[in-house]
Amino acid sequence: MNVPPEAVCSYQDAPEGNKAVIRSVLKLQGGDRLVEVIEPTSLLKIENIAAVIEQGKTPSEELTRKKAKRCQCISFGAGGVEFGLEISAIREIVRVPEIKRSVLAVDYCVGMVNLRGMIIPILDLQRFLKLGEPQGMDIEKKRIVVLKLEQVQVGFLVDSVDSIVTYFEDEVLPIPLFQQDKMDMMAGMLPRPNGVNILFLNEEKMLTASEVVEITRGHSSLYGKDDNRTQATKEKSSDRKPYISFKLDYLLSARLSSIDEIAKVSEEIMKPPGYPNYVVGVMKMRGEVVMLIDLRAYYGMTPTENPANSRILIIKTARGKMGLLVDSVESIDTVDESKKLQIPMILAQTAAAAMRGDMREVVEMADLSGNKKTFMILDVPELMKRLEQQAA
Numbered sequence: 431m432n433v434p435p436e437a438v439c440s441y442q443d444a445p446e447g448n449k450a451v452i453r454s455v456l457k458l459q460g461g462d463r464l465v466e467v468i469e470p471t472s473l474l475k476i477e478n479i480a481a482v483i484e485q486g487k488t489p490s491e492e493l494t495r496k497k498a499k500r501c502q503c504i505s506f507g508a509g510g511v512e513f514g515l516e517i518s519a520i521r522e523i524v525r526v527p528e529i530k531r532s533v534l535a536v537d538y539c540v541g542m543v544n545l546r547g548m549i550i551p552i553l554d555l556q557r558f559l560k561l562g563e564p565q566g567m568d569i570e571k572k573r574i575v576v577l578k579l580e581q582v583q584v585g586f587l588v589d590s591v592d593s594i595v596t597y598f599e600d601e602v603l604p605i606p607l608f609q610q611d612k613m614d615m616m617a618g619m620l621p622r623p624n625g626v627n628i629l630f631l632n633e634e635k636m637l638t639a640s641e642v643v644e645i646t647r648g649h650s651s652l653y654g655k656d657d658n659r660t661q662a663t664k665e666k667s668s669d670r671k672p673y674i675s676f677k678l679d680y681l682l683s684a685r686l687s688s689i690d691e692i693a694k695v696s697e698e699i700m701k702p703p704g705y706p707n708y709v710v711g712v713m714k715m716r717g718e719v720v721m722l723i724d725l726r727a728y729y730g731m732t733p734t735e736n737p738a739n740s741r742i743l744i745i746k747t748a749r750g751k752m753g754l755l756v757d758s759v760e761s762i763d764t765v766d767e768s769k770k771l772q773i774p775m776i777l778a779q780t781a782a783a784a785m786r787g788d789m790r791e792v793v794e795m796a797d798l799s800g801n802k803k804t805f806m807i808l809d810v811p812e813l814m815k816r817l818e819q820q821a822a
Contacts, residue, residue, distance in 0.1 A: 509561030523762035594692040683805035691744035
């Protein structure tokens, strides 16, 4: 409103209480309409407003956060609960192979699998944590999270592996505990502003030494000559790197170290005008704006038939973060670099042409059952370099 100066009447004595932000009043329509005027600077003095508190953080507090330890965890679901484990605690994440029936004495062990010559017991995490009986979920969505506990590798069957989350140590909040079973393994809760809160697990407290003995007891004959210690020695001496595999029209893979996070697609995506067709838009993640690239559109592929399984691979670049939209995340495999079998690129000419030169290697690796599966390695740094050049 445009009002004449004589219509503004200031208070001689500043109001108190809830009216403290009111410093004047407008007399309109000959005094029949009164409009109180808020003093903007007074609003900043109101306590307990979240945005004001956040903006009012001292430089030292912000500096402390920047110096805090930055961590990564993998989140996964079991029994309707979202759990998290530090990424360093996880040896591998794989699709569910054939699980052989076990004669183990514990009811939550569903069987055993052969992981490159090592027999690994598989525990159903939902039963293990007494979250009820599994309801026969689609086995294609389930995954096995392999941990090393007490010098023995153990696999936990989970409903789904959802994302890789980056967080700061001080963001994990302690949770109140009763004298329930396995309470020591509950390490805290990570609040998620735009998603389901994550319950952190302490892998060192998941199984006691006696439970490890109970689970593996009576199966020494299954190990043959390669017992756990021998296998562990072999793995330690080899150059093993984690790879994450995902799908477009092809099964692709990339070094896990090149991926900063894995996230679900948010509904709050905004597309500014003038962006190329392969840019889905931008989304906000913990105070940062991430540009989301649809790899299918970028490489000229047809849209996915099942967008519900889509995931975003967050890549950290010198100019900020970019997200690569893929059809699904399949597995995380620890690969012996010395045992990768290079396949001639001529056998994958169609895929190489479709990927515009971003696919530099085609390799074969063995899965849990010993079957060979072919990975096409996506050169993530080269892709990021070209995307940044196009965005400049």
